Amino acid sequence: MSEPRLTNLKLYLQRLGFDTPPAPTLETLRQLQLRHTGVFPFENLATVTGAPVLIDLPSIEDKVLLGGRGGYCYELNHLFFALLLELGFDARAISGRVVMNQPEGSWTARTHRLSLVTLDGVRYITDVGFGGMVPTAPLLLDSEAEQSTPHEPYRIEKQADGYMLRAKVAGEWRAMYLFDLQRQEDIDYTIGNWYVSTHPQSPFAQRLMAARTGDGWRKTLNNGSFAIHRMGASSERCEVTDVSALIELLAQEFEIHLPDSPHLRHSLERVIAPL
Secondary structure, three states: OOOOOOOOHHHHHHHOOOOOOOOOOHHHHHHHHHHHHHHOOEEOHHHHHOOOOOOOHHHHHHHHHHOOOOEOHHHHHHHHHHHHHHOOOEEEEEEEEEOOOOOOOOOOOEEEEEEEEEEOOEEEEEOOOOHHHOOOOOEEOOOOOOEOOOOOOEEEEEEOOEEEEEEEEOOEEEEEEEEEOOOOOHHHHHHHHHHHHHOOOOHHHHOOEEEEEEOOEEEEEEOOEEEEEEOOOOOEEEEOOOHHHHHHHHHHHHOOOOOOOHHHHHHHHHHHOOO
């Protein structure tokens, strides 16, 4: 079954700074991944407000390209995968298990989507949907060496059951996610997305998350805790305790534009209310 085609390719490319479709090269992939994480924010407002998260391509285009919103891995990496195919990249959709902030050796549910890209016989992983620690450059798969990006260094460890992605944060190699190269179908992502967006124990149903990258910085929001992390410098942090201020912050800092409604306000009050 062929992958559905993008219907807003020209707009998508323009948002990423391209007037015409670029050639499917490593340099193009680097530019696309870096720009994507800056232009299209990671966010899970839908799961916080109880809205369904539709991960078919037309719904993602409506939300992210036309609707002034971002999304999470099942949305952003699906959109990005469709773009890679349109541009002629040899790309394959794969999945992983998020172990960030889990005890070493944890084995979690398969709830992350990313892509494998092969260029001139060399394999890379590319990911634009991993929140506040999204890699901002494609990473060589078949190397365990430290790999620099415009933000933190990363490395990929080969393991018995696949691979482990680690990022160097504050001098420490922290586990991000486990992944393998098993072929994934839409139904696999539908199952993962259903768990992420509806299960009461899913972190996405319990707390608000948003993230964006820029030149030497990352911005993150965790419920009402907003932070700007500058590479090589201390982070700036503040607490947002007012719903109107939170809606304004989402627009100004993350370019997430929300229709103001009593239901939205109630949902946001719930996540920023003091414990």
